[in-house]
Amino acid sequence: MTTDIDQLRQDLLASVDAAMSLDALESLRVHALGKQGAVTALLKTLGKMSPEERQSEGPRIHGLREAVTEAIAARKAALEGAALEARLAAEVKDMTLPVDATPQGSVHPVSQVMDELAEIFADLGFSVATGPEIEDDWHNFTALNIPDTHPARAMHDTFYFPEGEDGAQKMLLRTHTSPVQIRTMVQQKPPIRIIAPGRTYRSDSDATHTPMFHQIEGLVIDKGITLGHLKWTLETFLKAFFERDDIVLRLRPSYFPFTEPSAEVDVGFSIEKGKRVIGGSEGWMEVLGSGMVHPKVIAACGLDPEEWQGFAFGCGIDRLAMLKYGMDDLRAFFDGDLRWLRHYGFSALDVPTLSGGVGA
Ligand code: DAH
DSSP states (O other): OHHHHHHHHHHHHHHHHHOOSHHHHHHHHHHHHSTTOHHHHHHHHGGGSOHHHHHHHHHHHHHHHHHHHHHHHHHHHHHHHHHHHHHHHHTOOOTTSOOOSSOOOOOOHHHHHHHHHHHHHHHTTOEEOOOOSEEEHHHHTGGGTOOTTOHHHHHTTOOBOOOOSTTOOOEEEOSSSTHHHHHHHHHSOSSEEEEEEEEEEOSOOBTTBOSEEEEEEEEEEESSOOHHHHHHHHHHHHHHHHTOSOOOEEEEEEEETTEEEEEEEEEEEEEETTEEEESSSSEEEEEEEEEEEOHHHHHHTTOOTTTOEEEEEEEEHHHHHHHHHTOOOGGGGGTOOHHHHHHTTOOTTOOOOSTTOTTO
16 A cells, blocks of 8 residues: 555656646646546545554555645646747747738828818818817917806817916817817918817816817808808818718707807717717717807907908818728727727728718
């Protein structure tokens, strides 16, 4: 008996040490400690022993079981560690190699939509204007007829930079693309027809808000501009963007400090297979803010509001993209997940063109 147990112990520990895979180790475990296992069989013999025998053999057999259990656990950890090491070593990327010939990513849906918008508006005679993302208070608020005490300032959840030197203007991350209206009117002589797509920032975050988001601003300054021009432009733009002729707009009276009158624009949607689809008029979704540029804004830019009028509009680009592609969580825009891009049908070689259909 003595030699049996010692021998078994030696054999089992040697086999455990020699096991080269987790599978091999598992079959060893079953062989030793399973229901029909060798160690289990020894344990079963304890019941039939005399008390004296049991007193001497019991600790040895239990000791054997513990030793084998421990050895298996240790070997298992070693094998798993080695497997992880091997995987880490195999997954190393050599950054000096040329990139994979088949492109993996794609133009981001937001960039894609911005390109589409630039195409659509270029066709209508608009050029693209830009402005800084770090703005001063005057361009972001004051010149847009939002004075210091105006409640709209509180509504913008502005990210301010720390106070500057005495007398220096407060700097902030622009809360909308509207300051580009101001920069354009200050720099350029009318007639003006611009769009300004770009990044904007507000301290807000949930499924439909991210602290950084994208807007597009539109501005037309000329003589004899009316609300009719505004409505036609928006209708033409939305029909081209959603690639449907049955786009119905609803202008709701609203308030923005920089326009008078102001209107919020809803676009009609219908329900297809339980999902909202732009087009028709079963329900209404707000898509943009707009209005006739306030005379005070025109005057703040050094132009005579008696001579020049115009319209402006502002719209969330991320929201436009979500509506067009049926995406429901804005936060996914910033995850950089290839599977998400592919799910929505974006491929590496997508380039929007008017001839191919902007959504092609
Ligand atoms: N700047 C507004 C916002 O961020 C959107 C907006 C509304 C822009 C009306 C406009 C406009 O140009 O006319 O909420």
